[in-house]
Amino acid sequence: MSLSRRDFLKASASGIFLGPAAGMLAQSRSSRDNPKKKNVVFIVVDDLNTTLRCYGHPLVQTPHIDALAQLGVRFENACCNYAVCNPSRSSFLTGLRPDSTGIFDNKTPFNSMLSGRTTLPRLFRENGYYTKRLGKVFHGSGDYEDGLAWDEKGDPAGTSRGKQGTGRNMTDGALSWCRWLAADGDDEDQSDGNIAAQAVNFLKAKHNQPFFLALGFHKPHDPFIAPARYFALYPLEDCAPPKIPQGWEPLDCLSLPCGTKAIFDKFDDQDKREFLRAYYACTTFMDAQIGKVVQALRNNNLMDDTLIMIFGDHGYHLGEHGWWNKVTVFERSHRSALVMVVPRETPAGSTCHEIVEFVDFFPTLVDLCGLSGAPADLEGISFRALLNDPAAPWKEAGYIQVKRESIFGRAVHTQRWRYVEWDQGKRGIELYDHDTDPREYFNLADNPDYTGQLEYLKNLLHSGQNRLREPKSASDDNPMRGKRV
Numbered sequence: 090m091s092l093s094r095r096d097f098l099k100a101s102a103s104g105i106f107l108g109p110a111a112g113m114l115a116q117s118r119s120s121r122d123n124p125k126k127k128n129v130v131f132i133v134v135d136d137l138n139t140t141l142r143c144y145g146h147p148l149v150q151t152p153h154i155d156a157l158a159q160l161g162v163r164f165e166n167a168c169c170n171y172a173v174c175n176p177s178r179s180s181f182l183t184g185l186r187p188d189s190t191g192i193f194d195n196k197t198p199f200n201s202m203l204s205g206r207t208t209l210p211r212l213f214r215e216n217g218y219y220t221k222r223l224g225k226v227f228h229g230s231g232d233y234e235d236g237l238a239w240d241e242k243g244d245p246a247g248t249s250r251g252k253q254g255t256g257r258n259m260t261d262g263a264l265s266w267c268r269w270l271a272a273d274g275d276d277e278d279q280s281d282g283n284i285a286a287q288a289v290n291f292l293k294a295k296h297n298q299p300f301f302l303a304l305g306f307h308k309p310h311d312p313f314i315a316p317a318r319y320f321a322l323y324p325l326e327d328c329a330p331p332k333i334p335q336g337w338e339p340l341d342c343l344s345l346p347c348g349t350k351a352i353f354d355k356f357d358d359q360d361k362r363e364f365l366r367a368y369y370a371c372t373t374f375m376d377a378q379i380g381k382v383v384q385a386l387r388n389n390n391l392m393d394d395t396l397i398m399i400f401g402d403h404g405y406h407l408g409e410h411g412w413w414n415k416v417t418v419f420e421r422s423h424r425s426a427l428v429m430v431v432p433r434e435t436p437a438g439s440t441c442h443e444i445v446e447f448v449d450f451f452p453t454l455v456d457l458c459g460l461s462g463a464p465a466d467l468e469g470i471s472f473r474a475l476l477n478d479p480a481a482p483w484k485e486a487g488y489i490q491v492k493r494e495s496i497f498g499r500a501v502h503t504q505r506w507r508y509v510e511w512d513q514g515k516r517g518i519e520l521y522d523h524d525t526d527p528r529e530y531f532n533l534a535d536n537p538d539y540t541g542q543l544e545y546l547k548n549l550l551h552s553g554q555n556r557l558r559e560p561k562s563a564s565d566d567n568p569m570r571g572k573r574v
Contacts, residue, residue: 126299127432127458128395129213130382133226133303134375135174135310136415137401139426140368141376148327150373153380154399154428161397161430162439162479166504168487169403169447172415172422175199175228177402177447182208182227182235184451184467186488193492198232207464209451210238213301216460221291224284224305244280245287251278254317259360263352267413269367271317276377279315281306285378292385304382308375309405313367315374320366322373328365330358331408337530340519343493343511344419345412353413364413368405393432396457400447401425409528416491418500418509419529423489431457434476441479444487444504445472486549501550508546520546 140146143155143163169177171187175195180187183206187193191202207215214220214237222242227234230244256270276282288304308315339345356364379399386392404424406412415422427445429435434457449469454460456471474481490499496516500509507529509519520543521529533539 125394126217128296128299128391129218129301129454129458130386130395130397131210131226131301131303132306132379132382132397132399133178134306134399134401134426135225135308136403136405137309137372137375137426138404138407138421139424140372140405140407141426143428144426148323149369150322151376153376153383154426157379157383157397157399157430158428159438161428161435161437162441162476164427164429164445165440165442166444166487167400167425167427167447168420168423168444168489168502169425170423170487170489172403172417172489172491174402175233178226178228179203181447181450182210184209184448184464184469186448186468187490189466189468195228199227199234200232200236203235206235207462208235208238209454210301210303211235212455212460212463213458214238214240215462216458218299218301219296220301220303222303222305223287223291224280225307226303226305243287245283247280247283248274248278250274251314251316254314256314257363259356259363260352264349266311267364268311269313269320269363269370270315271320271370272314273317275316276374279308279374281308281375281378285381288382289385292382292389292391306375306378309368309371313364313371315367315371319370319374319377323366323369325359325362325366328362328369330361330365331528333411334528334530339411340532341517343496343498343516344519345410345417346493349414350411353411356413361408365407368407395432396454397430398428398450398454400427410530418489418491418498418507420502420507420523421528429476431476434473436477436479439479441475442504443472443475443479443481443483444502445475445484446487488550499550501546503546503549506542506546508543508550510547510550514547518543 140149141151141154142149143151143158170180171177171193173195175197176187176192179190179192179199183190183203192199210220210222220239222239223245251272251274254270254272256268258268260267272278277286284304284306288302291302386395403415404422405415406417406421409421410419446469449472452467452469452471453473455463456473472483475483486501486503488501490497496512498509498511500507505523507521511517518534519532520534520539522533534543
């Protein structure tokens, strides 16, 4: 079988190569280009958005992730498909979109919907990899994860000392999770510090087979707890809350749950700055743990044979729209950091502006690692081509959804536009232009000047996923084309 890259992408988009043929094609190419199986360090970080120095944040210190971005590819437009932990993880670990997994909240156990499904780590195990989990990779253990995925797993805890320190609840107890603690002790008095320590020990050991090491770091997820020295890096006067533009009026309770929003509306300037400081401190703490893992890879001569992938399970609002959480269809809720280092493939220090979705992770790793036996119904496509050429034309759009009780909000976003329907448009429509409104404050859906954009994006939302963007020369007259601000 001989296919051009473009023909392969079109076939993938139509579903032709989403099953065994895709696995055979990926395997043959991988075995030709990389005869030795790559190890994989798969790092998922809870509630991590793009508040990192390598993504342009002027204050947050993330030297270790920044250094990895200089070795590989940093993705500017990586988006989850559901901005809640369990739905997102269940999706990217199965290669299915949330509508296919049927998991839309944090209370539905993975095995109640997907028992028997071949997950990404299970597929690595079936292909001769030693699979080890430390921390939160699926949404939890037991019924919340694939029990056949791991040769070894652990949930390292912190110490009692790490639960002491100085802190407070920023909502006077109204939201139990909304608290910070500048903790006593050091890194290994926290769960994430022990995850890193155990990962380092694993990497020191002799390995008789390739490994898939999955690390699930908890921070910066709430409650915002990290050793006090990380809080000391961020004086409150430097932690400036985002400015809400004049003329903005909040949307209805579908866009932002009104009960929790009413609590956030009581935040004063001190509360906001403390929230930001705590999120920043936890992010830098997490980055330090990643640094220990990477150093262990170097010390044990594993860097040249190990694929490293770091991402957040979804994005996170830090005061935009007056919201301090996730669970929205705004960009801030679904866009996350994604950095990949693939030996002998990724051009060092590259940035990719093309849209990739988390549902694409499964087929991409199948492709990169030459795995066989992948499920026939994977709903993403491999973006390996972007790791070789980050400027290659790619997906036209990404898709995200959220559920408010029985009502779904579904969004499609391109590099310039975001279009949202609530209850298939019956409960509301939103349209945002990132060229003029990158934080999505002003809904253009009722503006007659944007009728063409509305219709185009509506069709794009309802036409299905994996539609590929044409090269620039073939789409100069496309009103949707344009880079995001």
